[in-house]
Structures are given as C-alpha cells and as structure tokens.
Amino acid sequence: MIVQKFGGTSVGDVDRIRAVADHIARTRKHGNEVVAVVSAMGKTTDDLIRLANEVSHSHPGRELDMLLTSGERISMSLLSMALADLEIDATSFTGSQAGIITDTDHTRAKILEIHPSRILESIKRGSVPVVAGFQGVSTDKDVTTLGRGGSDTTAVALAAALNADLCEIYTDVSGIFSADPRVVPTAHKLNEISYDEMLELAASGGRVLALRSVEFAKNHHVTLHVRSSFTWEPGTWVREENEEMEQAVVSAVSHDTSEVKVTITGVPDMPGIAARIFREIADVGVNVDMIVQNTSREGLTDISFTVPKDDMNATMNVAAQAAKEIGARDVYADPDIARVSLVGAGMKTNPGVTAKMFETLAKEGINIEMISTSAIRISCVVREDVIERAVQLLHEAFEL
Amino acid sequence: MIVQKFGGTSVGDVDRIRAVADHIARTRKHGNEVVAVVSAMGKTTDDLIRLANEVSHSHPGRELDMLLTSGERISMSLLSMALADLEIDATSFTGSQAGIITDTDHTRAKILEIHPSRILESIKRGSVPVVAGFQGVSTDKDVTTLGRGGSDTTAVALAAALNADLCEIYTDVSGIFSADPRVVPTAHKLNEISYDEMLELAASGGRVLALRSVEFAKNHHVTLHVRSSFTWEPGTWVREENEEMEQAVVSAVSHDTSEVKVTITGVPDMPGIAARIFREIADVGVNVDMIVQNTSREGLTDISFTVPKDDMNATMNVAAQAAKEIGARDVYADPDIARVSLVGAGMKTNPGVTAKMFETLAKEGINIEMISTSAIRISCVVREDVIERAVQLLHEAFEL
Numbered sequence: 001m002i003v004q005k006f007g008g009t010s011v012g013d014v015d016r017i018r019a020v021a022d023h024i025a026r027t028r029k030h031g032n033e034v035v036a037v038v039s040a041m042g043k044t045t046d047d048l049i050r051l052a053n054e055v056s057h058s059h060p061g062r063e064l065d066m067l068l069t070s071g072e073r074i075s076m077s078l079l080s081m082a083l084a085d086l087e088i089d090a091t092s093f094t095g096s097q098a099g100i101i102t103d104t105d106h107t108r109a110k111i112l113e114i115h116p117s118r119i120l121e122s123i124k125r126g127s128v129p130v131v132a133g134f135q136g137v138s139t140d141k142d143v144t145t146l147g148r149g150g151s152d153t154t155a156v157a158l159a160a161a162l163n164a165d166l167c168e169i170y171t172d173v174s175g176i177f178s179a180d181p182r183v184v185p186t187a188h189k190l191n192e193i194s195y196d197e198m199l200e201l202a203a204s205g206g207r208v209l210a211l212r213s214v215e216f217a218k219n220h221h222v223t224l225h226v227r228s229s230f231t232w233e234p235g236t237w238v239r240e241e242n243e244e245m246e247q248a249v250v251s252a253v254s255h256d257t258s259e260v261k262v263t264i265t266g267v268p269d270m271p272g273i274a275a276r277i278f279r280e281i282a283d284v285g286v287n288v289d290m291i292v293q294n295t296s297r298e299g300l301t302d303i304s305f306t307v308p309k310d311d312m313n314a315t316m317n318v319a320a321q322a323a324k325e326i327g328a329r330d331v332y333a334d335p336d337i338a339r340v341s342l343v344g345a346g347m348k349t350n351p352g353v354t355a356k357m358f359e360t361l362a363k364e365g366i367n368i369e370m371i372s373t374s375a376i377r378i379s380c381v382v383r384e385d386v387i388e389r390a391v392q393l394l395h396e397a398f399e400l
Numbered sequence: 401m402i403v404q405k406f407g408g409t410s411v412g413d414v415d416r417i418r419a420v421a422d423h424i425a426r427t428r429k430h431g432n433e434v435v436a437v438v439s440a441m442g443k444t445t446d447d448l449i450r451l452a453n454e455v456s457h458s459h460p461g462r463e464l465d466m467l468l469t470s471g472e473r474i475s476m477s478l479l480s481m482a483l484a485d486l487e488i489d490a491t492s493f494t495g496s497q498a499g500i501i502t503d504t505d506h507t508r509a510k511i512l513e514i515h516p517s518r519i520l521e522s523i524k525r526g527s528v529p530v531v532a533g534f535q536g537v538s539t540d541k542d543v544t545t546l547g548r549g550g551s552d553t554t555a556v557a558l559a560a561a562l563n564a565d566l567c568e569i570y571t572d573v574s575g576i577f578s579a580d581p582r583v584v585p586t587a588h589k590l591n592e593i594s595y596d597e598m599l600e601l602a603a604s605g606g607r608v609l610a611l612r613s614v615e616f617a618k619n620h621h622v623t624l625h626v627r628s629s630f631t632w633e634p635g636t637w638v639r640e641e642n643e644e645m646e647q648a649v650v651s652a653v654s655h656d657t658s659e660v661k662v663t664i665t666g667v668p669d670m671p672g673i674a675a676r677i678f679r680e681i682a683d684v685g686v687n688v689d690m691i692v693q694n695t696s697r698e699g700l701t702d703i704s705f706t707v708p709k710d711d712m713n714a715t716m717n718v719a720a721q722a723a724k725e726i727g728a729r730d731v732y733a734d735p736d737i738a739r740v741s742l743v744g745a746g747m748k749t750n751p752g753v754t755a756k757m758f759e760t761l762a763k764e765g766i767n768i769e770m771i772s773t774s775a776i777r778i779s780c781v782v783r784e785d786v787i788e789r790a791v792q793l794l795h796e797a798f799e800l
Contacts, residue, residue: 074451
C-alpha cells in the first residue's frame with residue numbers, strides 16, 4: 001500500500017489533475033493499493049486568503065479554516081472524477097470523513113489521532129480513497145487546518161495509521177538536492193537521506209518537506225519518497241539511517257534568508273535575565289532559532305538571536321519592553337543576514353568539518369556572525385549579500 | 401427569530417457580502433434573532449461545474465456534490481468574517497454541522513429531518529449562525545446537495561425546525577410581480593400572495609422561488625417574505641390564505657418557455673396504452689407536465705404532452721420505443737411552444753375567467769394548442785413567438 005501525496009502545483013490545473021489520475025492508474029496496475037492525499041489546486045489558498053482580507057479585517061480562526069478547507073474539496077472531487085473517467089472507482093474524503101482528529105488550535109491544529117475506518121472500507125471495496133490534505137476535525141467537531149506543510153503531515157500520518165509500505169510526496173522538484181540548484185548549478189539530487197539529516201535540512205532552509213511531517217515520519221518509521229509529479233522520475237528516499245546507507249560527512253549545504261537577527265545590548269549579566277526575555281518572546285508564539293550571548297564585560301553582555309522575518313515586529317515589541325524592565329541599553333533588528341548550514345550524518349565521527357567550514361569562509365573574507373551546531377549540522381550566520389557565494393564555496397570545498 | 405436566506409447574487413462579491421452583514425446587524429439591532437442561510441457566491445457553482453466538465457466525462461453524484469458544496473463554505477465563512485468585522489460573533493455551519501439529514505439521492509437529495517442542536521447552541525451564546533444552503537449529509541454520512549432551489553428549501557426547512565417567526569428570502573428582484581416586468585412594463589409587485597397561488601406561479605414559470613421550498617413552507621406554515629438584497633425594500637409576503645387577504649380573481653400572469661411539446665400520433669385507443677407510455681417516461685426520471693389526448697377517430701388517437709426542454713432527448717428515445725411497441729404511427733417534438741398561465745385564489749368562485757382568457761387570446765388571433773386548469777390556475781400552450789403578446793394582452797384584460 002502506497003500513500004501518494006500531491007501538492008498544489010501537482011494538481012494545479014485540469015491537465016495536471018488528469019496526469020495525476022493517470023499516474024495513480026499506473027501505480028495500481030503495478031499491483032499496489034493507492035491512497036491519494038491532495039492539496040488545494042495551485043494558488044487557490046492564496047486566492048481565498050485574498051478574499052478574506054478584502055471582506056474583513058477580522059479572521060476568526062474557525063471561519064478561516066472553514067474557508068480554506070474548501071480548496072481541497074475542489075481538488076479531491078475533481079481528481080476522483082478524473083479517476084472515474086479512467087474507469088477507476090474513487091471516493092473522496094474530507095479530513096473529518098477520513099477520521100483525522102485534531103486539537104482545537106485553529107489554523108495550526110495538531111493531529112491527535114486517526115480513525116481511518118471509512119478509508120479502509122473504501123479500499124476493501126476497491127475504491128481509491130482520495131483524502132483532503134491539510135485538514136481535520138477538532139475534538140469540538142469544528143473543521144481545522146494543520147498549518148504550513150499540513151498536507152505532507154496528513155499523508156505521513158495516514159501512512160502510519162494505515163501501516164502503508166511507503167509514503168510518496170509528489171512535488172514540483174525532483175527530490176532533495178545537495179544545495180539549491182538555482183544557487184549551485186552543479187548541485188546533485190540525493191538518492192537517499194536519513195530522517196535526522198532531513199530534519200536538519202528542513203529546519204535550516206530546505207523548503208521541500210515541512211519539518212513536522214519529517215518528525216512524524218521519523219517517529220512512526222514511515223519511509224518517504226520525495227519525487228516530481230512533472231517528470232515522474234525516481235526522487236530522494238528519506239528513511240531510517242542504516243549501515244548500507246553511505247554516511248556522507250556532508251550531504252548537503254542549505255541556506256535560509258527568512259530570518260532576522262535581533263540584538264539586545266547592555267544586558268545585566270545575572271541569572272534568570274536571559275530566561276525572562278525568551279519566556280516573554282515564546283509567550284507571543286515566536287520561535288527563536290539561534291542564540292548567541294557575548295562574553296560579559298563589566299557585568300553587562302549582549303544577546304543576539306534570530307527569529308522569522310514575519311515575527312520581527314512582534315519580537316521587537318516584546319524585546320523592547322523586556323529590555324526596559326531589565327535595564328538593558330538598546331534593542332535593534334538586523335534583517336540583512338542569512339544562514340548557511342552543512343548537514344551530514346557522517347559529521348558525528350568527523351571532527352574536522354567545523355574547522356574546514358570556517359577556513360573556507362574566512363579565506364574569502366566572509367565574516368561569521370553567529371554559529372550553532374548539532375551532532376549532524378553546523379550553521380553560520382553571515383551577511384545576506386554574500387550568502388550565495390558562501391553556499392557555492394562550501395559546496396565546492398566539501399566536494400558535493 | 402428570523403431566518404434570512406441570501407441567494408447567489410446577494411453574496412455575489414465582497415461588497416455584497418459586507419452589505420448583507422450590515423443588514424443582519426440592523427435586523428439584530430431591531431431586536432430579532434437572525435439565522436442566516438447562504439448560497440454560493442454568484443457564478444461559483446457554474447465555474448465548478450465547468451471545471452468538472454473539463455477534468456472528466458464522468459461525474460459520480462457523490463463527487464459532484466463534494467465539489468459543489470465547497471461553494472457555500474466560501475460564502476458562509478466570508479459572511480461570518482464580515483460580521484466579525486462589525487463586532488458580531490458569527491459561526492458558520494455546513495449542512496452536516498447544521499444537522500440537515502437527507503436521503504442518499506446525490507445532486508437532488510431530499511431533506512429527511514433536521515437536528516439543529518448546534519444552531520440552537522450558537523444562538524444561545526449570542527453567535528449568529530450562518531448556515532450553508534443547498535447541502536446536507538446523507539444517512540450514509542456522505543455530503544449531498546438538494547438540487548435546484550436547494551438553498552430556499554434549506555432556509556424554509558430550518559425556519560420550520562427552529563420554529564422561527566419568519567423566513568426572508570433575499571434575492572435580486574424586489575418580490576413577486578403580476579407578470580414578468582421585462583415583458584409587461586406596467587406589472588406591479590404583489591404585496592402578498594397565498595401559498596397555493598405561489599405554488600401555481602412557481603410551477604408555471606415563476607423563477608423567484610423553487611416549487612419545493614413553497615410546498616415545504618405551506619406544509620409547515622412558514623411565513624415567507626420575498627425581497628431584494630439590493631434595495632432592501634419590503635417585498636412580497638407569502639402566507640396562509642386568510643379572510644383579510646384580498647382574493648383577487650387573477651393575481652398574476654406567468655409564462656414559461658422552457659418546455660417542449662411531444663406528440664404521438666395514431667395511438668390505438670385502448671385502456672392502458674397511455675398509462676404504459678407515461679410509466680416508461682416517468683421511469684427515466686422525466687416530469688411530464690400538461691397532457692392532452694384528442695378525441696378518438698377510427699380507434700386511433702393523438703396524445704400530446706409537454707416536458708422540460710432539457711429532457712427532450714431522453715423523452716423522445718423512450719417515446720419512440722414505446723410508440724413502436726404499441727403500434728402508434730409517429731412521434732415528434734415541437735420546441736417552439738410556450739405556456740401562459742393565469743393564477744388567482746379568487747378564480748375558485750369566479751367561473752368566467754376561462755372564457756375571458758380564451759376570448760382575449762382569440763380576439764388577437766392567438767391559437768390555443770393545449771389547455772390545463774387547476775382550481776386557481778388556467779394555462780394555455782401557444783406558439784412561442786406570440787407568448788409575450790399573450791402575456792401583455794392578459795395582463796391588460798384582467799386589469800392587473
């Protein structure tokens with residue numbers, strides 16, 4: 001049994017939907033059961049949000065979710081009809097009908113459990129289930145959406161609940177690359193990658209898979225295959241790390257220009273001060289990424305951290321207030337930064353990677369402003385205007 | 401408590417939706433509880449059907465219903481947001497959430513029962529329920545649509561289930577007129593009309609209210625007020641006939657050009673022959689309207705009947721087959737006919753109406769091809785090219 005997820009561009013118009021129906025037919029002909037999960041067509045979601053902005057300044061989460069979930073209803077019923085045209089019986093299911101139960105946190109609900117009885121019943125009578133991605137029904141019986149990357153999460157969670165052999169994520173790129181091919185023309189497609197590497201890539205600027213869907217796949221041992229619905233060629237397998245998997249020291253260089261650096265200067269260097277700042281930022285729902293605290297001088301220190309650009313204003317408001325209360329000197333935001341990261345499972349056993357990364361950047365005069373590391377990732381914040389050069393240099397230096 | 405139903409043109413764009421929200425706010429300010437029922441925005445349903453036609457030749461009813469019901473989701477969530485902008489709490493409900501239980505006859509389901517517990521709970525906490533018209537959930541837990549005029553039916557059925565004081569049907573005309581104002585410039589708006597008259601008008605070409613919603617209103621004693629969401633002026637009340645209501649001999653002239661006349665010639669005039677023909681036509685789901693059987697000559701007779709133009713091909717196939725089997729001479733269809741009808745509750749006690757109608761048409765040389773009557777309606781089939789003249793003459797002759 002294969003769960004096949006088709007993203008917005010994969011069902012972007014009538015021709016693409018017919019191509020997806022053809023592909024499902026072929027997959028079945030090869031002896032597989034298929035469960036399809038679809039996103040809304042192309043720009044549907046953007047169009048609906050534009051309408052909401054035109055009609056009102058108030059967008060209660062429950063109503064926004066009701067609005068946005070109409071998008072998948074359209075794509076899933078059209079795909080079912082396209083399958084019917086190929087004489088394949090298909091049955092579409094909303095998140096609610098598919099038994100996807102979420103919490104009540106509208107616009108970014110979490111899946112609590114899945115009761116796929118109607119999907120199983122559909123498979124049993126030979127009808128291909130076509131499931132709406134991105135949506136569920138809350139414990140309060142209201143329609144919810146799962147937020148960014150929600151359709152990937154639906155597909156992975158369904159694959160886990162149905163104990164499927166594989167979850168295929170069809171998208172508009174042909175897999176996971178060693179770097180963004182627009183920046184590094186010689187970047188190559190990775191044939192396979194471990195969950196942990198994929199998590200680090202997703203967290204450090206990779207836009208192909210949403211972080212939470214990879215987490216879900218790792219926790220539930222769902223094998224993923226990320227591939228193109230335009231070329232249909234084999235893509236990148238994402239699975240458990242194993243001995244046969246080549247442990248590349250560095251698998252990929254990723255970069256991210258979506259963050260901003262916030263610095264609070266003259267912070268009294270006393271226990272609990274930093275905690276207080278970050279608690280208040282967390283309380284307004286902002287995810288802080290990298291944090292650097294300078295060495296203290298005369299009892300004062302500077303604290304820098306990065307947050308998503310979209311959260312800059314909220315963060316600055318909170319940080320300015322907190323700075324005042326704790327007697328810090330100043331708060332400023334610097335949007336002209338970018339982050340370059342090296343990711344590789346083999347890093348764990350190769351201590352020289354950090355040094356080589358710093359040397360490579362230093363040799364070209366690229367200044368490193370912040371550093372953060374995990375067991376299989378090193379990230380450096382640099383000026384935004386040199387980020388592409390940094391990616392190219394590292395891709396070359398590590399012979400990717 | 402007022403159930404207010406807003407049709408497709410009433411929520412046709414962002415500005416109209418905001419105007420509807422304003423009107424709901426005003427209605428509440430006057431001390432009323434409001435339950436809103438909405439159709440899909442403007443041409444949404446047509447656009448979705450076009451997409452379905454582009455993507456496939458097969459439109460399984462279940463999937464078509466899933467597709468079309470996305471339309472009301474959009475309008476109802478946008479209206480709820482527009483109300484939120486006016487600081488009015490609103491909660492949208494799908495047909496399923498509103499407890500509208502239907503049979504399993506996809507694309508033209510019948511409402512079986514309504515369990516409006518969530519709507520009542522919403523009213524109780526001061527939140528305006530905004531309900532999707534046209535849709536429900538079947539006893540098989542699948543999404544269904546109610547077919548033509550479905551949103552009116554939703555509104556009337558909800559008004560009955562909630563024991564509302566009134567059901568207002570907002571549309572793009574200002575009420576029910578004594579004739580189509582495009583044909584008869586002097587036609588006037590009727591202030592009130594009985595259920596029976598409204599039923600006859602709806603059945604004889606009036607396009608403002610769907611027949612089944614009027615039947616439902618009559619059976620459940622729901623007072624209707626048909627009015628404009630563009631001018632917001634008082635429209636036409638539709639209610640129980642009572643002594644205060646002026647029993648006009650003729651209230652309105654209606655006309656209908658949507659039917660075709662089918663004639664079977666040389667039919668053996670024996671018991672059971674006509675029944676057999678009409679049973680076979682009924683079995684393919686075609687509603688036969690008027691039927692005329694000529695006086696028999698030499699054991700043979702001609703049978704003419706009218707059916708909707710959309711059903712002409714299906715009818716001709718069945719009729720040709722039946723004609724062959726019963727040894728009739730010939731079958732032909734005539735699309736160039738139209739029907740003009742006089743409707744009035746006072747007709748019951750005024751026997752001269754039929755004669756005056758025939759005289760009026762005869763005086764101008766308009767030939768009557770078929771006649772059918774009820775207690776409060778007389779309809780004549782005439783050539784299509786004289787229908788407007790016939791409507792004008794009758795409107796004038798009966799001093800409407």
